Every structure is written in C-alpha cells, then in structure tokens.
Amino acid sequence: MSKNIKKVVLGYSGGLDTSVILKWLKTTYDCEVVTFTADLGQGDELEEARRKAELVGIKEIYIEDLREEFVSDFVFPMFRANAVYEGVYLLGTSIARPLIAKRMVEIAHETGADAIAHGATGKGNDQVRFELTAYALDPAIRVIAPWREWDLMSRTRLIEYAEANQIPVPKDKRGEAPFSVDANLLHTSSEGKVLEDPGEPAPDYVYQRTVDPEKAPDTAELVTIGFEKGDAVSVNGEKLSPAGVLTKLNELGGKHGVGRLDMVENRFVGMKSRGVYETPGGTILLVAHRGIESITLDRGAAHLKDDIMPRYAELIYNGFWYSPEREMLQALIDKSQEFVSGEVTIKLFKGSASLVTRSSPYSLYSEDLVTFEEGSGTYDHKDAAGFIRLQGLRLRTWAARNKRAR
Template sequence: MANDIKKVVLAYSGGLDTSIILKWLKETYQCEVVTFTADLGQGEELEPARKKAEMFGIKDIYIEDLREEFVSDFVFPMFRANAMYEGLYLLGTSIARPLIAKRLVEIAHETGADAISHGATGKGNDQVRFELTANALDPSIKVIAPWREWDLRSRTKLLEYAERHQIPIAKDKRGEAPFSVDANLLHTSSEGRVLEDPAMEAPDYVFQRTTDPEKAPDSPEYVKIGFEKGDAVSVNGVRLSPAALLEKLNELGGKHGVGRLDLVENRFVGMKSRGVYETPGGTVLWHAHRGIESITLDRGAAHLKDEIMPKYAELIYNGFWYSPEREMLQALIDKSQEFVAGEVTVKLYKGSANVVARTSPYSLYSEDLVTFEEGAVAYDHKDAEGFIRLNGLRLKTWAARNKKARGV
C-alpha cells in the first residue's frame, strides 16, 4: 500500500484530528506530506497550524487566504440562484469544499504529489464533496481518506494514538467535545454530541455568530444593499470587495440575531442529520437578492429559476460543483442576472430580515399598470374577458366530460 504513494497533500487545520492524520500518513505510507490550510474566514488564527506542521518536520507548508475567491467565485454564483437545500439550508459548508479540494489538487500538481488527503469521516457528506471535486479536476489523482482506512474508531483511540506519538493535545480535547463546528465566512455549522437528539432544543452556547433574537436590539436597523448583474457590490452606499461585503453583512445580521437555523437534513450518504447553522450575512443577502429580482426579472425567467433552484442546490450539497449539469445551470442563471441591478433596503429586527424597499434603473415594475387610478398606460379592462374565456375553455371541457361520465 505504501510503495506507490511518495507524496501527499493534506487538508490540514492544525487540530487534533488532522494532526493525527498527518502522523498516520507518514507512518502508514512512509511518504512525504505537504500541508494545506485555507483561510475561508473561519475566524481562527492560522499561524499555529504552521508551527504545528513545522513541529512534525513538514517542509512544504501552504497557508492561503482564499476569502475573496471563496465569496466571488463560489458564494456569489450560488446566491445568484437563490440556492437553498431542502428549502432552508444556505449551503455554507457545501460550497466551501470544492474550493478547498481544488487547491489540494493544484498544490499536488505544483509539488509533484501523488495523492491528496482529507479528514472527513466515512459517515458525512464532505468525503463525497472532496473526492468528486478531485475526480472532476484530475481523474488520475489518488485520494486517501484515513477515516475509511484506520482502526481509530473512537475518541479514546485517537487520544491514545496522539499520546503514543507525542502529538500535543489541548486540555479541552481530552474530554468529550460538546459538539463539532465547521466555520467559514458564510456560516457556522454545529452538529453532534449535545445536538444529536432532535427532540431537544439546542443550548444557547451553540450559537457563536448571532445574538439571541430575544436579546437583540429593540430598535430595527435598515441596511441598503447595492447590486450589479446579480452580485452585491455595496452596503449603505459604500462599495466593498466580495469578502468585505459579506463580513459587513455578518456583523449587521449577527447583531440582530438573523440567520439561525435548526435543521434535520437528508445527507447524500443516506442518513438524516441534525445541524444548527448560523448564516447572518448570507440570510440578509438572500432576501435582498430576491428583492432586487422581484422588480428586474420577467415572470417567466423568475419562475424558471425557482423551478431549477432545488436541483442546483442539490448538486452543490451532493458535491457536484464541478459537473457539466451544474455548469449548464450556472450559464442559465448567470444569463438571467444581466439586468439584476439596483438597491434593496432590508429591515433587520429580532431575528428577521425583511425587504422593505427596492429600486432599479432596469425595473419592470410599472405604477401606471398597477395603479387603481386611471393609468397613463393603455390597459383595457375588457381585454381580461377574452383572456379568462380562453384559459377557462379547457376547464369547461373537462367539467362537461366529468358531468357526462357521472350521468348527471
């Protein structure tokens, strides 16, 4: 097994699990290990990961700030589709995995590595996302998934392995972690342990980015978001880079308790899983984007987008970001965003984010058409009679057939 692997690029956080994996790879495969740590806005200091990798004797250590690429090339394209998995989940973890896996493959090419490795367990979706991305970008590259190979199946065995190999263990890692957390600039995802019983409400301490809505400010706050071609470009009149904009919306949304979600979802691997998510900025952005689309998209285009959205979201959730069907849908979605531009005002108040105003130079909304007063645009009310008669024709035919069949 070890002979055909000379060098591996490991997705490395510097935490206990990936540190154990790092040692295990060197021991099991007798190979050189390259570490890659991505800054996706998880809010953690990443230099300790470098020091820990150096302690293990790693020569090639990659620590990269990918926040702007993450938002501009992954989050924003997804939000153009208004994507939600199972009608609720804004796909914060799902959309981060293809970027991490892409860089793993690229670094493997840069360093001449034979394989990449990740720390996803055999029960989760992330293993699928990492490996399908690798398949799409380099079908020849090998993927090592330690959780599917080793016999370290319990926390006790992991700790014993760490102590045996003198891998530093933080004091809070010696006990049972209350829950696991994955975080990036778009969201935090918490699951496991105290969250495993879906009949029990999540404890307050699970939430890290959002104020308890009951304790949020008693006065609402209004935020104005500017859009160009479907992407947010400004907050309250100030133009910001994609990552800075999402960070600002996180601050505003989190302050007002926006973006909490407690969800039992259907994993791609076949089981149900309970997760607690916080997506403050993303929730504000989702509502704002729907708001600007409401006045700039034609009805047919808007309804078609709504029809394909569940499929698009499912592709991302299941790990098919790099797939021909996702790229086909993206082309359709991006075409729809040509005139999705203007400003939307969102009211933030005690956990809610509601669109209260929207304006666009490309608006399809006509006050002349909808007014109850005499409009300047020619709209003959009598035209509705023929419209209704034609649309009702099939219903009349259907009703007459049913009446005849019943002998009435």
C-alpha cells in the same frame, strides 16, 4: 490499500484529528506530506497550523487566504440562484468544500504529489464533496481518506495514538467535545453530541456568530445593499469587495440575531442529521437578492429559476459543483442576472430580515399598469374577457365531458 505513494497533500487545520492524520500518513505510507491550510474566514489562528507542521518536519507548508475567491467564485454564483437545500439550508459547508479540494489538487500538481488526503469521516457528506471535486479536476489523482482506513475510531484512540507519537493534545481535547463545529465566512455549522437528539433544544452556548434574538437591540436597523448583475457590491452606500460585503452583513446580522437555523437534513450518504447553522450575512443577502429580482426579472425567467433551484442546490449539497449539469444550470442562471442591478433596503430586528424597499434603473414594475386610478390606457380591462375565455376553454371542455359521463 496500495502504499505506492511518494507525496501527498493533506488538508490540514492543525487540530488534533489532522495532526494525527499527518503522522499516520508518514508512518503508514512512508511518504512526504505537504500541508495545506485555507483561510475561508473561519477566524482561527492559522499560523499555529504552520508552527505545528514545522515541528514535525514538514518542509512544504501552504497557508492561503482564499476569502475573496470563496465569495466571488463560489458563494456569489450560488446566491444568484437563490439556492437553499430542503427549503431552508443556505449550503455554507457544502459550497466551501469544492474550493478547498480544488486548491489541494492544484498544490498536488505544483509540488509533484500523487495523492491528496482529507480528514472527513466515513459517515458524512464532506468525503463525497472532496473526492468528487478531486476526480472532476484530475481523474488520475489518488485520494486517501484515513477515517475509512485506520482503526482509530474513537476520541480515546486518537488521543492514545497522539500521546504514543508525541503529538501535543490540547487540554480541551482530552474530554469529549460537546459538539463539532465547522466555520467559514458564510456560516457556522454545529452538530453531534449534545445536538444529536432532535427532540432536545440546542443549548444557548452552541450559537457563536449571532446574539439571541430576544436579547438583540430593541431598535430596528436598516441596511441598504447595492447590486450589479446579481451580485452585492455595496452596503449602505460603501463599495466593498465580495468578502467585504459578506463580512459587513455578518456583523450587522449577527448583532440582530439574524440567520439561525436548527434543522434535520437528509445527507447524501443516506442518513438524517441534525445541524445548527448560523448564516447572518447570507440570510440578509438572500432576502435582498430575491427583492431586487422581484422588479427586474420577467415572470417566466423568475419562475424558471425557482423551478430549477432545488436541483441546483441539491447538486451543490451532494458535491457536484464541478459537474456538467451544474455548469449548464449556472450559465442559465447567470444569463438571468444581466439586469439584476439596483438597491434594496432591509430591516433587521429581533432575528428577522425584512424587505422594505427596492429600486432599479432596469425595473419592469410599472405604476401606470397596476394603479387603481385611471392609467394611460396601456391596459384595457376589456382585454381580460377574451384572455379568460381562452384560458378557460380546456376547463369548460373537461367539465362538459364529466357532466355527460355522470
């Protein structure tokens, strides 16, 4: 590996792994280190990261609240597409990585750093997401991935290195963690250790953001979400910021046990992985957004969105948020949202989020057209005969050919 690096920006949580990485970078590369800690709504005490960085002599420390940018510029554009990976996953970790990496590259430019470093392992998707984002934003940036370079390949070796270098090791890190957790305002993700066998149920203690649906309130709760051009702007009549909307929906959904997911997914790097996800607010938001689209999108537009959605979701999952094809798809999706405005009411009950009502000043729904009673005459039943004959022409031709050939 080349050691010609003078300054590096490290994505720093203050935990054991990144604290070891911080020391390892200074020792291995003999370089200055800038630490960057992002508040994406994970709920950690971020000032502890500042204190730990200061203890080891770091002069340039960035701790930033990115919750609003996260929701407005990443989560909401993704939800305009109704994006789910492999039919169920709401991409909570995937959509956070490009924002973190973007800010790391920006800080590198601001501080004159010539490299960035991340703590993702060589087995996961995050290494791909961080690095593809970095290269898309600065093709000359250098990326250091310690887990692909060092020989500290076990928890025991990490702790030994930490102790040898006077890095504090929390008591709860000395034993093997039962599972790993990643969290942000959109979701919590738990994987590894006790969750590695997909044939074993996830223990109750894995869930942190939602109550057990069986223990949720016995009375349903209604929540009304207001939309403007595809984005949620209010909850129960109260105007809220993007992060405020998601925070409120998380609170309501978590109380009712909404948004739990236990899945085995196909990682981009080639292996299957079991993950347990909690996305209460996002689950409600997806149901509500599809509900308002159901009355405001034309059939052709709605079906085209559904056709491209798996491709769009896969791009995000695989780390291609900053790619020309994702931006092209986003332009199409955003165009479709011009009239996706109105209100949707959702019922929350025992783990479910069910659509109850939807209304919009731009609704394409016509009671006059669908009524079983006599309408205004806009639709003539007799017109259906010619429509069906034309639709059936190729089928009749195909059937006649088959009959002759027998």
